[in-house]
Amino acid sequence: MLDANTVLIGKKPAMNYVLACLTVIQNGADSVTLKARGRAISRAVDVAQILTKRFATDVGVKNIAINTEQVKSVETGSMNNVSSIEILLGK
Numbered sequence: 001m002l003d004a005n006t007v008l009i010g011k012k013p014a015m016n017y018v019l020a021c022l023t024v025i026q027n028g029a030d031s032v033t034l035k036a037r038g039r040a041i042s043r044a045v046d047v048a049q050i051l052t053k054r055f056a057t058d059v060g061v062k063n064i065a066i067n068t069e070q071v072k073s074v075e076t077g078s079m080n081n082v083s084s085i086e087i088l089l090g091k
Contacts, residue, residue: 006035007024014050018051034086037071052089066083
């Protein structure tokens with residue numbers, strides 16, 4: 001399901017994810033995929049912008065996919081819709 005070139009974006013600072021992406025690229029990968037859900041979507045966009053504008057200027061955005069996922073709530077047990085994004089970055 002998840003490959004080695006995928007970085008899942010969560011609650012950590014954006015620079016942590018930028019460094020993770022740089023590590024994937026330095027290990028010889030042609031592309032890296034950022035995946036985020038809900039409130040982490042804005043952080044994923046920040047990571048993509050920081051990476052392409054400052055650290056890896058030869059890397060660009062190849063594809064962006066948005067989706068809605070059904071997630072079961074921990075508190076109520078009901079199903080909630082959560083937005084998600086996948087950003088494919090490559091050379």
